[in-house]
Amino acid sequence: MSRRILTKDDSAEEQQASLDDVKNTDEEVVETEEIKAADTIKTETPVLHEITETGELILPGDMIGTGEEFISGKNTFKHGGNIYSTATGMVNINQKSRNISVVPKTNVPPKLEMGDVVIGRVNDLRSSVALVEIAKIEGKGEREIVNLQQAAVHISNLKDGYVKNITDEMSPFDIIKAKVIDLRSMRLSTAGKDLGVIKAYCSKCNVDLIKPSEDGNKGFMLKCPVCGKMESRKVSTEYGNYTA
Numbered sequence: 001m002s003r004r005i006l007t008k009d010d011s012a013e014e015q016q017a018s019l020d021d022v023k024n025t026d027e028e029v030v031e032t033e034e035i036k037a038a039d040t041i042k043t044e045t046p047v048l049h050e051i052t053e054t055g056e057l058i059l060p061g062d063m064i065g066t067g068e069e070f071i072s073g074k075n076t077f078k079h080g081g082n083i084y085s086t087a088t089g090m091v092n093i094n095q096k097s098r099n100i101s102v103v104p105k106t107n108v109p110p111k112l113e114m115g116d117v118v119i120g121r122v123n124d125l126r127s128s129v130a131l132v133e134i135a136k137i138e139g140k141g142e143r144e145i146v147n148l149q150q151a152a153v154h155i156s157n158l159k160d161g162y163v164k165n166i167t168d169e170m171s172p173f174d175i176i177k178a179k180v181i182d183l184r185s186m187r188l189s190t191a192g193k194d195l196g197v198i199k200a201y202c203s204k205c206n207v208d209l210i211k212p213s214e215d216g217n218k219g220f221m222l223k224c225p226v227c228g229k230m231e232s233r234k235v236s237t238e239y240g241n242y243t244a
Helices: 012-044
Strands: 051-058 063-066 076-079 082-085 089-094 099-104 117-125 129-137 151-154 175-182 187-189 196-199 210-215 219-223 230-232
Touching: 063 099, 076 099, 129 175, 151 175
Parallel strands: 151 187
Antiparallel strands: 051 089, 063 082, 076 082, 089 099, 117 129, 117 175, 129 151, 175 187, 175 196, 210 219, 219 230
C-alpha cells in the first residue's frame, strides 16, 4: 500500500489523518505476521503419541522424573518432589494423563527372599550339614538364578524331631524342596510334609527310587526297582512329581 508524503502546506487535520492511516496500516501488518507465525507453530508442533516407552534400562532407585512433570504410577514412588523407580525395566509415559510408570524387565533373574520355597540338588553331605545348589524358586518362573552362593540344610532343620545321622535323611544328588529361613547364611529347612526329597537315585544302580512306603521304625523308605535295595530319606509328600 502506497502512502502520501506530507508537506508543510497540509493542514493539521490532514497531517493527523495521514498519521492515523500509517498507524492502522502498521497494526494490520503486525497482526497478519502474528497469525502467520501462529499457523507455522501449529503446523510444526509434533503430535505426541499417547504412550511413550523409553529404550533405557532403569534400575531400582533411579530418578525418572519430577512431580511437576508427571504423576507417579506403577513401580514408582515420589520423594522430595522427584519420582523414582522401584523396579528394573523400561520407563512408560502416558502423554495424555502425564502418568509415568516402569514396565518390569521380564528376563531379570529372580531375587531370593525370606520364606521362598526352592528346588535344589544336594551336592555334598557333611557330619551335620547338607550342601545344596539351588536351581529355581517356586512361583517365580523358570528363569535361572545366577551368581547364587551354595545353600545349606543343617541337621536340626531337616525335619521335626531328632535326627541321628544326616545320611539317613539325604544323599548326594538328591533333588529337594526346601524353604529359605536365613538369607545371610543361606540356610534352608526341609521340615514340613511338603518339603524334603522329591527325587532320589539308588546309590548302587543310579536309577530313580520308587515312591516310599511308611515304616514305623525306619521312617520313609525308598526302593530301587532294579536291585531292590531299600534306602531311607526325609521324603516330601510331592515325591515323584519332579520331572526336570
